[in-house]
Amino acid sequence: MKILVTGARGMLGTDLCDVLSGEHDVTGVDLEDFDISSASRTREEIGKIAPKLVIHCAAYTDVDRSESEPEEAFRINAEGTHNVALACRDVESTLVYLSTDYIFDGKAERPYVETDTPRPLNVYGASKLEGERFVQELVSNHFIVRTSWLFGLHGRNFVDTIIRLGQDKRVIEVVDDQVGCPTFTRDLCLALSSIAGSSEYGTYHVCNAGHCSWFEFAQKIIELWGSSEVTVAPTKSVRSGRAARRPAYSVLDTSLFQRKFDFSLRDWKEALIEYIELKRRQ
Numbered sequence: 001m002k003i004l005v006t007g008a009r010g011m012l013g014t015d016l017c018d019v020l021s022g023e024h025d026v027t028g029v030d031l032e033d034f035d036i037s038s039a040s041r042t043r044e045e046i047g048k049i050a051p052k053l054v055i056h057c058a059a060y061t062d063v064d065r066s067e068s069e070p071e072e073a074f075r076i077n078a079e080g081t082h083n084v085a086l087a088c089r090d091v092e093s094t095l096v097y098l099s100t101d102y103i104f105d106g107k108a109e110r111p112y113v114e115t116d117t118p119r120p121l122n123v124y125g126a127s128k129l130e131g132e133r134f135v136q137e138l139v140s141n142h143f144i145v146r147t148s149w150l151f152g153l154h155g156r157n158f159v160d161t162i163i164r165l166g167q168d169k170r171v172i173e174v175v176d177d178q179v180g181c182p183t184f185t186r187d188l189c190l191a192l193s194s195i196a197g198s199s200e201y202g203t204y205h206v207c208n209a210g211h212c213s214w215f216e217f218a219q220k221i222i223e224l225w226g227s228s229e230v231t232v233a234p235t236k237s238v239r240s241g242r243a244a245r246r247p248a249y250s251v252l253d254t255s256l257f258q259r260k261f262d263f264s265l266r267d268w269k270e271a272l273i274e275y276i277e278l279k280r281r282q
Helices: 011-020 039-049 063-068 070-091 123-138 158-168 185-193 214-225 255-261 268-281
Strands: 002-006 025-029 053-056 094-100 142-147 171-175 202-205 231-235
Touching: 002 011, 002 039, 011 025, 011 185, 039 070, 053 070, 063 070, 063 123, 070 094, 070 123, 094 123, 123 142, 158 171, 158 214, 158 268, 171 214, 185 268, 202 255, 214 231, 214 268
Parallel strands: 002 025, 002 053, 053 094, 094 142, 142 202, 171 231
Antiparallel strands: none
16 A cells, blocks of 8 residues: 655654555655645645655644744644645545544543544644644545654653653652653554555554553663663643643553554553663664
């Protein structure tokens, strides 16, 4: 199958191109190739490639900076997605749109299912939700895949930040009042590969099994990295000084994806063990 991956040089896109290329004809594009906020250029370039499947990973992902640059966040995450969706409609391509747990407000008392009402707390979440709506309106054969707390070998992520801080500090403060699902990009890519060729269109939650707070996530990272002299101390979100509000609880229920595709992701702790091993080899 001919597949186009946008954001192909990003953390998820890099792994996705690698995973898919074993069985498919994969073309990866990024900002150096064309700007998705240009409707004419996007439709022209995607028209040339004429893929059967487009996996749209390109996004403005700086959650805090989105608060001071809302126009930029919406230009890429909403307007850019609108343009990609139009291009997919032109060439009758299936579209997979990567979205986020940050479309939810975090007030749920159980994992979020796909039909729960989105109420984003920050600009980033709002811009990604607007992208979802464009996909739903413009492309009938679409998948919206919401995921969370990504870490991978090809981009900045929380795991690498904690490892770096552990080399410079004896005490690392991490918030313990935000709970979600850490997700390894390689595992997410395997899940996305199961979508290729499917007609089970719709919205799905896909992330590694299990959940934790950022504090618990950091503790496990330090433990696996072997930094026994480093202490991870809990703190609260109000003290973090972050520009964007985050949902207190954004755990995603993945049971629908598991039923439809007979595919489940392993526990996040198992994925983290593999990631740490890969980091050590680098």
